[in-house]
Amino acid sequence: MVATSDTRERGVIRKSATGRLRVALVYPHSYHVGMSNLGFQTVYRLVNSIDHLVCERAFLPVQDGGKSPRVRTVESQTPIEDFDVIAFSISYENDAPAVLTILETAGLPLSAAQRGATLPLVLAGGVFCFLNPEPLAPFIDAFLLGEAEALIPRFFEVFDPAAPKTALLLNLAREVPGLYVPAFFQPAYHADGTLAAAEPVADVPATVKRVMVADLSNLPTATTILTPDTTFEDTYLIEVSRGCPHGCRFCSAGYVYRPPRFRPLALLDRQVDEGAALTDRIGLVGAAVSDLPCVRELCGRERGKAIHFAFSSLRADALDEPLIEALRQGRVKTATIAPDAGSERMRRVINKGVTEAHVLAATETLVAAGIPNLKVYFMVGLPTETDADVAAIVELVKRVKHVFLKTSRGKGRMGEITVSLSSFVPKPFTPFQWAAMDTVKQLKGKIKTVQNGLRKTANVRVYADLPRWAYVQGLIARGDRRVADILLLAHHYQGNWPQTFKASPVNPHFYVHRERGPEERFPWEFIDQGIDRAYLWKEHQRALVARPSAPCPADPAHCSLCGVCKGKAGAM
Numbered sequence: 001m002v003a004t005s006d007t008r009e010r011g012v013i014r015k016s017a018t019g020r021l022r023v024a025l026v027y028p029h030s031y032h033v034g035m036s037n038l039g040f041q042t043v044y045r046l047v048n049s050i051d052h053l054v055c056e057r058a059f060l061p062v063q064d065g066g067k068s069p070r071v072r073t074v075e076s077q078t079p080i081e082d083f084d085v086i087a088f089s090i091s092y093e094n095d096a097p098a099v100l101t102i103l104e105t106a107g108l109p110l111s112a113a114q115r116g117a118t119l120p121l122v123l124a125g126g127v128f129c130f131l132n133p134e135p136l137a138p139f140i141d142a143f144l145l146g147e148a149e150a151l152i153p154r155f156f157e158v159f160d161p162a163a164p165k166t167a168l169l170l171n172l173a174r175e176v177p178g179l180y181v182p183a184f185f186q187p188a189y190h191a192d193g194t195l196a197a198a199e200p201v202a203d204v205p206a207t208v209k210r211v212m213v214a215d216l217s218n219l220p221t222a223t224t225i226l227t228p229d230t231t232f233e234d235t236y237l238i239e240v241s242r243g244c245p246h247g248c249r250f251c252s253a254g255y256v257y258r259p260p261r262f263r264p265l266a267l268l269d270r271q272v273d274e275g276a277a278l279t280d281r282i283g284l285v286g287a288a289v290s291d292l293p294c295v296r297e298l299c300g301r302e303r304g305k306a307i308h309f310a311f312s313s314l315r316a317d318a319l320d321e322p323l324i325e326a327l328r329q330g331r332v333k334t335a336t337i338a339p340d341a342g343s344e345r346m347r348r349v350i351n352k353g354v355t356e357a358h359v360l361a362a363t364e365t366l367v368a369a370g371i372p373n374l375k376v377y378f379m380v381g382l383p384t385e386t387d388a389d390v391a392a393i394v395e396l397v398k399r400v401k402h403v404f405l406k407t408s409r410g411k412g413r414m415g416e417i418t419v420s421l422s423s424f425v426p427k428p429f430t431p432f433q434w435a436a437m438d439t440v441k442q443l444k445g446k447i448k449t450v451q452n453g454l455r456k457t458a459n460v461r462v463y464a465d466l467p468r469w470a471y472v473q474g475l476i477a478r479g480d481r482r483v484a485d486i487l488l489l490a491h492h493y494q495g496n497w498p499q500t501f502k503a504s505p506v507n508p509h510f511y512v513h514r515e516r517g518p519e520e521r522f523p524w525e526f527i528d529q530g531i532d533r534a535y536l537w538k539e540h541q542r543a544l545v546a547r548p549s550a551p552c553p554a555d556p557a558h559c560s561l562c563g564v565c566k567g568k569a570g571a572m
């Protein structure tokens with residue numbers, strides 16, 4: 001059974017498969033989660049836009065009495081093993097284990113080395129892959145590292161379905177920028193378990209440049225299929241930008257999507273009109289939508305009908321009257337503020353660039369504009385964090401509550417403040433890639449401190465993620481190929497992680513809780529993101545003494561700070 005109500009979808013692309021190469025695009029999570037992902041929808045449209053290809057979607061099937069039913073595509077109900085190519089789109093570390101479930105359910109050997117030429121080629125792409133694909137290396141034939149639009153057309157230009165598998169992969173690795181074939185690389189380890197080398201064992205480049213789109217001005221990205229079975233229901237999503245100029249030190253997207261790129265007003269205007277023909281709800285998506293130079297103009301345009309705008313992210317220091325008006329018009333019920341840390345010191349450590357004054361002013365502005373509910377995001381477990389920093393989360397929320405209460409008075413209805421707490425997980429290609437992660441016990445203690453501190457505060461609810469899942473995320477995020485063995489065990493024990501860790505000869509704490517030395521070679525460093533390692537290390541050092549750094553300049557033409565704009569690594 002496929003978890004979807006196909007008939008409720010608008011915008012499904014139906015192409016005849018006859019004479020075409022068939023691609024099963026698989027999201028390793030539920031239909032609901034996958035269809036809420038704009039990147040997944042973009043790849044679906046992109047592959048179908050290539051004449052000799054037909055692309056159908058598939059998702060992790062709903063368990064049926066403990067057994068996973070066959071994975072079939074939404075469009076034609078064809079089992080994915082009958083396709084020429086199975087392409088996974090992976091955004092998050094915690095979705096990686098489901099790749100094994102799906103391969104097994106499809107009756108395919110898990111190991112790429114055991115899949116012969118008659119079986120579909122198994123690909124994977126998505127931001128998870130270009131951060132660190134190594135924990136999935138043994139299971140995938142080839143990874144596409146970078147942005148889909150810059151990778152997929154060239155891949156299918158070179159892809160020859162009639163070629164023998166090894167020759168095909170060799171040709172792809174040489175001819176397609178951003179293509180990584182794990183079988184062509186062999187890692188070696190020092191006696192202490194750290195990585196010594198990851199050398200190519202075939203005639204392929206020793207590093208793989210991730211490939212990005214240099215210019216987004218002619219590249220619209222928006223919802224392809226509207227379906228009520230997603231988080232966004234009838235909202236037409238438009239991606240307004242990629243990358244983010246602020247350089248928050250915990251945020252991998254802020255580094256690997258550099259440089260920040262914004263779409264022009266003319267293109268976005270057309271997209272809003274296209275969306276408005278389908279629905280009156282438009283969602284603007286980007287790492288920091290308030291940084292988009294034309295956002296106020298875009299939302300303020302007269303369009304002959306009321307459009308309700310929603311924003312994936314707004315910075316607390318960027319809320320001005322035109323944006324507030326757009327929120328008001330959008331009948332937004334809940335606005336989100338992300339201070340990410342409670343104390344000023346901690347926000348300097350993470351380079352958040354947002355002060356308490358910004359947070360309180362944003363609260364006042366939002367509530368005064370009639371938005372009844374607030375969601376406030378924080379992390380616990382950040383590098384250098386002390387008890388005082390955790391206690392500062394409680395204090396800041398109480399001050400937010402005070403402003404919230406004062407401004408709400410006389411409005412008739414008192415809304416709610418939701419505090420969302422997540423556990424910090426160090427990520428590759430960020431200044432915190434060297435950092436140790438807190439233990440599950442420490443994280444639980446910090447979450448408890450915040451929960452207890454706010455227990456008696458009326459109208460404030462605290463939601464926290466589960467530190468044990470953050471631990472698994474931390475393991476996969478910075479794992480090497482030996483973590484693949486842990487994933488195999490987890491698959492064997494059907495996702496029972498405590499049993500997996502007990503049985504594993506590989507120590508997961510080695511990857512999660514160990515602080516790395518400045519010279520340690522990382523498993524993900526065969527990928528060239530264009531960012532200088534020395535720059536990341538300098539940012540790491542500045543973080544430790546709570547020194548903030550400036551964001552990317554508005555005109556990056558002459559900036560060489562992190563190396564990306566200087567080298568324009570792999571730009572299309």
Ligand code: SF4
Binds near residue numbers: 551560562
């Ligand atoms: S080189 Fe400068 S502008 Fe370009 S991404 Fe790096 S810091 Fe930002």
